[in-house]
Amino acid sequence: MVIEISCEEVWREVSNYLDDEITPELRARMREHFKGCKHCTAVLDGTRNVVRLVGDAKAFVLPAGFSDRLYQKLDRKLSKDGPS
Amino acid sequence: MKGEIGNPMNDVYEINVAKARLREAYNAGNVDLLLTAFADEFADMSSGKPSFFGADAKSVFRMRMTNLFEQHQATLIVTIIAIRVFASAAFDYGWHSLTLTPRKGGESTTTRKRYFETWQKNSTGEWKINLYIDNVDVAPMLPDTDILIQ
Numbered sequence: 093m094v095i096e097i098s099c100e101e102v103w104r105e106v107s108n109y110l111d112d113e114i115t116p117e118l119r120a121r122m123r124e125h126f127k128g129c130k131h132c133t134a135v136l137d138g139t140r141n142v143v144r145l146v147g148d149a150k151a152f153v154l155p156a157g158f159s160d161r162l163y164q165k166l167d168r169k170l171s172k173d174g175p176s
Numbered sequence: 177m178k179g180e181i182g183n184p185m186n187d188v189y190e191i192n193v194a195k196a197r198l199r200e201a202y203n204a205g206n207v208d209l210l211l212t213a214f215a216d217e218f219a220d221m222s223s224g225k226p227s228f229f230g231a232d233a234k235s236v237f238r239m240r241m242t243n244l245f246e247q248h249q250a251t252l253i254v255t256i257i258a259i260r261v262f263a264s265a266a267f268d269y270g271w272h273s274l275t276l277t278p279r280k281g282g283e284s285t286t287t288r289k290r291y292f293e294t295w296q297k298n299s300t301g302e303w304k305i306n307l308y309i310d311n312v313d314v315a316p317m318l319p320d321t322d323i324l325i326q
Contacts, residue, residue: 093197094196095192096193096196096256097256099257
């Protein structure tokens, strides 16, 4: 018998699920939960995408001159608005 | 917090186990097993049905489920959103998706309900449902734009 698990517990463990750092029993419970819960499946897919994005350095290659333009914009904004 | 979810001594885990047993009872059409999930006296406020309280609730529930399982093969999918425990009392809420297939043939019907139930830990340390209420689920939607702007 696979024991139920709540959405809240799934959210708490979803990162460990992706990293395969949970017990086989908990893994089976979560897998069963995903079958019937679209919300948690969306959380799982979203987390998996974030992990993939963070792990893929290419995703963070910024266009040439981006940093300079960003600093200039921030300077302009800060000198216009003043310190908050 | 890690490790607590699979801890058999954990009350949340025990309620998850009781809920799994309830699901298995539905899927096996086992009324006796199903009734073990409930306190001897409970409040049954199932949607579309009259409310029953105390000892009557269990008798009526037994009769209703016996008839249901005689006529249908049931498949229950439980999605628990959250479980909250306060000493020897607890509640949980979520969805029950029940598919009924007529034993004499015919099309299956699936009804998804959102439920809320309260639990009481009895003198032997077992968690039992002492109030059950549900209503038919409605498809999710985002709030209206003017509400989002606020």
